[in-house]
Amino acid sequence: xxxxxxxxxxxxxxxxxxxxxxxxxxxxxxxxxxxxxxxxxxxxxxxxxxxxxxxxxxxxxxxxxxxxxxxxxxxxxxxxxxxxxxxxxxxxxxxxxxxxxxxxxxxxxxxxxx
Amino acid sequence: xxxxxxxxxxxxxxxxxxxxxxxxxxxxxxxxxxxxxxxxxxxxxxxxxxxxxxxxxxxxxxxxxxxxxxxxxxxxxxxxxxxxxxxxxxxxxxxxxxxxxxxxxxxxxxxxxxxxxxxxxxxxxxxxxxxxxxxxxxxxxxxxxxxxxxxxxxxxxxxxxxxxxxxxxxxxxxxxxxxxxxxxxxxxxxxxxxxxxxxxxxxxxxxxxxxxxxxxxxxxxxxxxxxxxxxxxxxxxxxxxxxxxxxxxxxxxxxxxxxxxxxxxxxxxxxxxxxxxxxxxxxxxxxxxxxxxxxxx
Numbered sequence: 001x002x003x004x005x006x007x008x009x010x011x012x013x014x015x016x017x018x019x020x021x022x023x024x025x026x027x028x029x030x031x032x033x034x035x036x037x038x039x040x041x042x043x044x045x046x047x048x049x050x051x052x053x054x055x056x057x058x059x060x061x062x063x064x065x066x067x068x069x070x071x072x073x074x075x076x077x078x079x080x081x082x083x084x085x086x087x088x089x090x091x092x093x094x095x096x097x098x099x100x101x102x103x104x105x106x107x108x109x110x111x112x113x114x
Numbered sequence: 115x116x117x118x119x120x121x122x123x124x125x126x127x128x129x130x131x132x133x134x135x136x137x138x139x140x141x142x143x144x145x146x147x148x149x150x151x152x153x154x155x156x157x158x159x160x161x162x163x164x165x166x167x168x169x170x171x172x173x174x175x176x177x178x179x180x181x182x183x184x185x186x187x188x189x190x191x192x193x194x195x196x197x198x199x200x201x202x203x204x205x206x207x208x209x210x211x212x213x214x215x216x217x218x219x220x221x222x223x224x225x226x227x228x229x230x231x232x233x234x235x236x237x238x239x240x241x242x243x244x245x246x247x248x249x250x251x252x253x254x255x256x257x258x259x260x261x262x263x264x265x266x267x268x269x270x271x272x273x274x275x276x277x278x279x280x281x282x283x284x285x286x287x288x289x290x291x292x293x294x295x296x297x298x299x300x301x302x303x304x305x306x307x308x309x310x311x312x313x314x315x316x317x318x319x320x321x322x323x324x325x326x327x328x329x330x331x332x333x334x335x336x337x338x339x340x341x342x343x344x345x346x347x348x349x350x351x352x353x354x355x356x357x358x359x360x361x362x363x364x365x366x367x368x369x370x371x372x373x374x375x376x377x378x379x380x381x382x383x384x385x386x387x388x389x390x391x392x393x394x395x396x397x398x399x400x401x402x403x404x405x406x407x408x409x410x411x
Contacts, residue, residue: 030211043203043211050148050200058143072148076204077213079151083205 001032001039010045014052023051026062028069119166119179119186127180131171138167148200243299245292249274253310256280257320257342257367274303279318279367282307313342318370324360325379331355341365341372348374 002010008017023029024038029048031038040048051069054060060068089100120127123137141163143149150156169175169186178184203209247266255262259278265271272291280286284305292299314321320342330337334352338345343365354360356378365372381388 041208041211042198043200043206043208046198046200046203047212053142053146058139058146072204073212074214075151076201076209079205080209080213 001041002045004031004038004040007040007045007048011048011052014056015048020048023048026066028065117162119169122162122166123170125170129170131173134167134170138163138171142167148204151201151205243293243295243297244302245270245299246302246304247272248304248306250306250308251276251280252308253313253315254342256305256307257313257315270301272301272303276305279370280305280307281317312340315367318367319373320366320370321373321375323377324374325377326350326354328378328380331376331378339372339374342367350376 004017004020008015008020024031028051029040029044031040031044033039051065054065054068089097092100120129123129123134123141125133125137129137142160145156145160145163147153147157147160165187169179175184179186204212245268249262249264251260251262255276257279259280260276262274262276263271264274270291272288274286274288276286282305286303286305288301288303290298291301312322322340324337324339326335326337330350331354332352334354335350336347337350339348339362341362346362346365348360348362350360351358354376356376358376360374360376362372362374364370
């Protein structure tokens with residue numbers, strides 16, 4: 001875990017304290033709070049870099065950012081669900097697995113034709 | 115990877131700094147790995163874009179490249195040091211810090227997922243083995259308990275035992291009476307209780323509005339009062355008027371009580387005999403039942 005000061009150092013000139021605090025206030029990044037200090041996990045720092053990239057390089061505006069992050073969070077939630085589901089499927093017997101894959105390929109075909 | 119950085123960004127050698135920035139921004143939007151999770155092609159493309167942008171947006175490096183002093187991988191900082199993108203974490207164990215809804219995965223999420231997907235491709239929906247019904251029952255059946263044979267709209271016949279005092283909205287679970295999918299499901303029967311012409315219910319207590327005649331009110335009498343367990347005798351005390359509530363202990367539901375709230379009903383027609391006798395009575399008996407209101411207003 002890193003403090004806000006350390007995070008500012010890591011990101012060098014890409015972000016200043018006021019902007020970082022604004023991002024936290026907007027809940028775009030959600031570091032841990034202990035007393036009056038913020039503590040950042042690796043994922044918080046990576047997310048912050050993503051937010052910087054989206055705002056500065058791609059010029060996503062504030063409203064757009066809320067939408068983008070919400071969609072991203074939904075996407076990664078869905079990906080986690082899919083991973084769990086896939087994991088659960090790999091625990092099944094080969095017979096069940098092959099049945100499921102034949103159902104899936106049948107579905108893929110009906111989607112194509114419809 | 116054989117392309118030069120200008121080609122990668124779709125630019126001519128004469129491109130201005132603004133051109134480079136605009137081209138990079140446009141392509142980065144399209145290929146950003148966080149916006150294309152799982153897409154290896156976009157991943158590779160994005161790395162190329164970054165390398166090309168790093169080189170061309172740095173005036174010194176661009177000049178060096180144009181002069182042929184460095185190749186396109188001249189100083190590819192981003193390619194050499196493994197750079198963790200947000201996705202590496204979002205897909206990792208820390209990812210649930212930013213996930214929607216509950217932090218942990220549970221089976222109900224999966225059901226929701228199946229439900230959402232099922233809207234589009236019906237074949238993927240998990241077969242529901244539990245079935246839900248709602249039945250209407252009479253007030254007295256609910257109050258006293260009953261056994262009922264009910265045919266449901268889907269043609270299924272169920273034998274239902276209503277326990278004494280079942281309440282509005284309660285659900286009965288009939289084990290093993292659902293569909294076989296192949297798991298044997300349960301039937302859930304929601305209870306809707308029809309209202310009764312004169313019995314009302316508050317939990318296990320029953321109340322009834324009991325109309326009484328003028329002479330019954332004045333003189334007192336014995337009347338028969340309906341209860342959910344059949345009629346019982348009850349004494350109306352002399353002078354019992356509208357609003358007087360009499361309790362019949364244990365005549366409610368499950369040992370609850372029944373309350374009879376008296377309601378004085380005047381004769382349909384006030385004939386001269388009644389009128390005259392009250393007039394006579396009133397001469398010597400004045401009383402004001404609204405006296406308590408006068409002082410407080």
